[in-house]
Amino acid sequence: MNENYSYIGKSLPRNDGLEKVTGRARYTGDLKFPNMLYGKILRSPHAHARIINIDTSEAEKLPGVKCIITAKDVPATKYGLSPARWDETIFCIDKVRYVGDKVGAVAAIDEETAYKALKLIKVDYEVLPAVFDPFEARKEDAPQIFEEYPGNVNTEIHLHFGDVDKAFKDAYYVRTDRLDGQRTYHAFIENHCSIAYWEGDKVTLYSSCQSVHYLQYYLSQVLDMKMGDIRVLKTYLGGGFGGKLDPTGNDFASIIMAKKTGRPVKMSYDQKETFYNGRGRHAQFMEFTTGVTKEGKILGVHGNIVMDGGAYTGLGVASAYYAGSLLTVLYDFDNYKFDCFRYVTNLPPNGAQRGHGQPQPRFAFESHLDHIAEDLGIDPIDIRVINARKPGTTTCNGYEVKSCMLKEANELARDISGWREKKDNLPAFSGIGVGNGGFVSGAGYSMYRNKLPHSTAMIKVMDDGTGAILYTGAVEIGQGSDTVLAQMAAEAMGFPYENIKVVAADTDLATHDFGAYASRQTLMSGWAVKRAGEKVKQQILETAADMMYDRPVTAEELDCREGIVFLKEEPGVTKTFAEVASAYFIKKGPLVGTGSYHPGKLGGAHKGAAVGTSPAYSSATQVAEVKVDEETGEIHVINTWDVHDSGYVINPDLLHGQVHGAFYMGIGESIWEEVLFNDKGELLNGNFGEYRLPTALDMPPVNSIILDSYEPNGPWGVKEVGEGATTPTMGCISNAIYDAIGVRVSSLPISYEKVWRALKEKKGKEGKPQK
Amino acid sequence: MKRIITLVVNGEQREVAVEPDLTLLEVLREDLGLTGTKKACNQGECGACTVLLDGKPVSSCLVLAVRAHGKAVVTVEGLAENGRLHPLQEAFVTYGAVQCGFCTPGVLLVAKALLDTNPHPTAQEIEQAIAGNICRCTGYVKIIEAITAVAQNQNI
Ligand code: FES
Ligand code: FES
Numbered sequence: 019m020n021e022n023y024s025y026i027g028k029s030l031p032r033n034d035g036l037e038k039v040t041g042r043a044r045y046t047g048d049l050k051f052p053n054m055l056y057g058k059i060l061r062s063p064h065a066h067a068r069i070i071n072i073d074t075s076e077a078e079k080l081p082g083v084k085c086i087i088t089a090k091d092v093p094a095t096k097y098g099l100s101p102a103r104w105d106e107t108i109f110c111i112d113k114v115r116y117v118g119d120k121v122g123a124v125a126a127i128d129e130e131t132a133y134k135a136l137k138l139i140k141v142d143y144e145v146l147p148a149v150f151d152p153f154e155a156r157k158e159d160a161p162q163i164f165e166e167y168p169g170n171v172n173t174e175i176h177l178h179f180g181d182v183d184k185a186f187k188d189a190y191y192v193r194t195d196r197l198d199g200q201r202t203y204h205a206f207i208e209n210h211c212s213i214a215y216w217e218g219d220k221v222t223l224y225s226s227c228q229s230v231h232y233l234q235y236y237l238s239q240v241l242d243m244k245m246g247d248i249r250v251l252k253t254y255l256g257g258g259f260g261g262k263l264d265p266t267g268n269d270f271a272s273i274i275m276a277k278k279t280g281r282p283v284k285m286s287y288d289q290k291e292t293f294y295n296g297r298g299r300h301a302q303f304m305e306f307t308t309g310v311t312k313e314g315k316i317l318g319v320h321g322n323i324v325m326d327g328g329a330y331t332g333l334g335v336a337s338a339y340y341a342g343s344l345l346t347v348l349y350d351f352d353n354y355k356f357d358c359f360r361y362v363t364n365l366p367p368n369g370a371q372r373g374h375g376q377p378q379p380r381f382a383f384e385s386h387l388d389h390i391a392e393d394l395g396i397d398p399i400d401i402r403v404i405n406a407r408k409p410g411t412t413t414c415n416g417y418e419v420k421s422c423m424l425k426e427a428n429e430l431a432r433d434i435s436g437w438r439e440k441k442d443n444l445p446a447f448s449g450i451g452v453g454n455g456g457f458v459s460g461a462g463y464s465m466y467r468n469k470l471p472h473s474t475a476m477i478k479v480m481d482d483g484t485g486a487i488l489y490t491g492a493v494e495i496g497q498g499s500d501t502v503l504a505q506m507a508a509e510a511m512g513f514p515y516e517n518i519k520v521v522a523a524d525t526d527l528a529t530h531d532f533g534a535y536a537s538r539q540t541l542m543s544g545w546a547v548k549r550a551g552e553k554v555k556q557q558i559l560e561t562a563a564d565m566m567y568d569r570p571v572t573a574e575e576l577d578c579r580e581g582i583v584f585l586k587e588e589p590g591v592t593k594t595f596a597e598v599a600s601a602y603f604i605k606k607g608p609l610v611g612t613g614s615y616h617p618g619k620l621g622g623a624h625k626g627a628a629v630g631t632s633p634a635y636s637s638a639t640q641v642a643e644v645k646v647d648e649e650t651g652e653i654h655v656i657n658t659w660d661v662h663d664s665g666y667v668i669n670p671d672l673l674h675g676q677v678h679g680a681f682y683m684g685i686g687e688s689i690w691e692e693v694l695f696n697d698k699g700e701l702l703n704g705n706f707g708e709y710r711l712p713t714a715l716d717m718p719p720v721n722s723i724i725l726d727s728y729e730p731n732g733p734w735g736v737k738e739v740g741e742g743a744t745t746p747t748m749g750c751i752s753n754a755i756y757d758a759i760g761v762r763v764s765s766l767p768i769s770y771e772k773v774w775r776a777l778k779e780k781k782g783k784e785g786k787p788q789k
Numbered sequence: 790m791k792r793i794i795t796l797v798v799n800g801e802q803r804e805v806a807v808e809p810d811l812t813l814l815e816v817l818r819e820d821l822g823l824t825g826t827k828k829a830c831n832q833g834e835c836g837a838c839t840v841l842l843d844g845k846p847v848s849s850c851l852v853l854a855v856r857a858h859g860k861a862v863v864t865v866e867g868l869a870e871n872g873r874l875h876p877l878q879e880a881f882v883t884y885g886a887v888q889c890g891f892c893t894p895g896v897l898l899v900a901k902a903l904l905d906t907n908p909h910p911t912a913q914e915i916e917q918a919i920a921g922n923i924c925r926c927t928g929y930v931k932i933i934e935a936i937t938a939v940a941q942n943q944n945i
Contacts, residue, residue, distance in 0.1 A: 041825020
């Protein structure tokens with residue numbers, strides 16, 4: 019690998035750091051427009067009810083109220099991800115389906131007036147029986163939430179590759195384990211916010227979203243407008259983690275009320291509303307059966323999963339496919355069966371959260387694999403090494419995995435964590451555990467059917483050649499994409515990084531890109547940027563060919579790095595990028611390079627084959643050491659290690675930052691986090707006080723190590739890190755706790771209370787005389 | 790009924806007419822245009838709205854503006870002096886303590902208050918000081934590194 023790069027492979031500081039530490043960075047909620055109104059959403063107090071009548075007359079009389087809308091004032095078009103599951107409308111039409119469901123909206127001169135107006139709107143409901151649990155939802159006499167989902171079955175998946183029954187017959191040992199996940203929430207700190215204003219028949223929407231393209235597309239579909247009449251952009255964004263991908267009520271309602279009033283309308287969710295908006299992690303109830311040889315080689319796996327979908331589908335159908343599909347990537351086996359039911363329930367909808375549908379099944383499988391290893395008397399890391407996928411192989415469900423260093427990741431994690439010395443030698447109630455994970459580096463197929471490139475980019479050099487602007491539709495949500503893409507542009511152009519500005523995530527001013535989801539931007543947006551940069555460089559070299567000497571040279575004899583064009587044979591003969599670029603401008607006008615990327619056709623032909631395809635897959639091993647308080651069940655995570663196979667790394671510091679953040683989220687989900695409801699479906703902990711996010715005191719040290727890996731399908735060999743890094747954590751923590759206490763707490767979160775109960779039960783059993 | 794209050798914001802005397810139930814956070818953001826102070830949970834649970842009130846970190850979403858009358862307020866906009874970044878600001882950029890940046894203003898001010906009273910805190914003291922600030926992006930690792938670096942007066 020050529021390590022001789024100027025701007026990539028280096029921990030350059032973020033290009034938005036200064037704005038963020040000075041408070042100058044403006045997030046959507048920080049913006050104001052003249053004459054702006056403030057909107058709020060009217061929400062359902064019931065989990066399941068028929069709307070009989072809505073009376074807005076009192077609210078309309080309140081001074082300062084400028085607009086009230088309900089379902090009758092807005093299009094009834096259903097939207098969602100896959101056409102068979104378009105089930106959400108801007109406002110509820112006949113029924114509400116969860117506490118917090120959207121019934122209407124108010125715009126007023128300030129938020130306080132809008133809140134007051136909401137209280138004055140009278141909605142008559144006929145309350146219907148509700149269901150909050152997928153196992154209740156599937157019972158014959160359960161309340162039916164949608165006509166189109168008989169039995170409340172929203173998504174049903176049955177996939178079979180190879181012959182699992184035969185694999186189990188041939189196996190030396192077959193074991194089944196059931197493990198349960200919980201509902202968790204992204205808990206980004208910035209709540210959703212949108213601001214809309216109209217100029218003639220064209221609308222501009224500022225939205226705290228992860229994809230300006232999909233939002234523009236959704237809006238055009240639902241509002242029946244041309245995409246060209248809708249401009250969507252975002253400014254700075256305070257975290258997303260998958261929760262800012264589906265359109266929100268704010269997006270639709272602000273646009274519609276801005277049109278009706280002729281004034282800009284700003285709408286923000288408060289904290290509880292962001293929990294109502296939901297789209298977090300599905301609770302999954304998972305049963306895995308695996309057959310292995312005596313040596314621990316996996317022959318076949320059967321996964322059987324029930325998911326709590328919540329009230330609508332959104333991205334949830336993809337979560338369901340992801341839950342099973344990605345299981346085949348890390349370990350190499352030929353026989354795989356996956357059955358899954360996603361049920362609708364009367365709770366906020368679940369969707370995509372860091373790692374999409376995969377982290378909980380990964381937790382279940384990694385826990386299950388440890389039991390198998392134990393039963394066979396094999397070390398947990400050894401069983402993972404035995405089964406680790408080799409590079410250049412294809413999974414039984416049709417994914418081509420070009421690079422994979424999972425084996426090396428396990429071996430290195432073992433060595434640096436002192437695994438051999440610690441495993442089985444730690445004091446009582448201390449334990450060490452391992453978990454593997456990984457993820458797609460961008461989804462192989464976009465969220466709706468189209469032929470568009472997945473990413474495009476444009477670089478315009480300033481007229482005098484002293485600066486350049488990178489235009490990209492990639493969405494900076496905190497992960498550092500603006501920085502990484504500017505580094506890539508600089509490298510490809512041979513132009514100083516500090517002189518590159520980024521214009522991103524604006525459907526009018528930037529270029530098309532599908533945005534921030536499925537860990538796609540470094541690879542996919544990166545390809546587009548690299549190609550755009552190389553085109554600029556090519557034009558610079560061609561222009562310079564006439565300028566270097568009294569005799570012309572060819573472009574091939576030249577190179578350009580760090581803003582200097584030079585003769586490869588005689589590096590002393592130079593011109594600056596700026597002088598060449600300005601000569602170009604004088605001769606030909608703006609110097610522009612564009613680039614585009616499409617991953618091409620990927621994957622097999624079976625139903626759902628598209629989900630999980632990707633040009634590249636990351637892999638990672640995490641090890642954690644824990645100590646459990648025997649008396650209280652309290653868990654202390656003492657130290658952790660993460661070894662990552664992320665391809666070539668453009669910015670190591672940003673990569674480690676992703677690993678830390680992913681580990682943080684994973685640890686939270688392992689031990690503390692869970693969204694809770696009462697028996698009426700009302701949120702119990704929709705706030706940061708009671709939704710137990712780990713604090714700085716809870717966070718263990720993370721030793722993050724990058725493997726020297728290279729992905730042939732990525733620009734410069736890159737692949738993902740952001741989501742994959744959260745997938746090993748829950749399994750790793752679960753296994754460490756198991757190692758410490760000798761009993762498996764089989765449901766997430768592995769709370770202190772559950773550990774305490776498990777210990778008590780174990781003691782009780784041990785205390786009993788042997789039969 | 791509105792009341793006129795005086796605040797010394799980032800060293801400058803400011804007069805504002807406020808309703809009695811208005812929070813300091815709203816006054817800073819809406820009346821004074823200092824949007825660097827972030828509004829997130831709005832109920833004292835995340836620390837994003839932290840400012841220094843007479844040198845002490847407070848959740849400005851929990852402080853009524855009238856109670857801040859006559860007091861000195863430092864917001865993130867007041868951290869840099871004479872165009873020079875505060876060492877903490879420098880360190881947060883250099884050490885990669887910033888991702889989405891939404892928690893950053895609050896964390897910076899808590900860190901400043903800590904170092905102002907305890908210039909050489911232990912790792913544990915740093916963790917304790919920022920325990921009221923939620924950061925969903927960084928896992929706090931690089932935040933703690935950055936604060937430690939300033940405390941140890943390392944070259945940043
Ligand atoms: S906004 Fe004040 S503490 Fe969260
Ligand atoms: S950097 Fe995003 S919340 Fe801290």
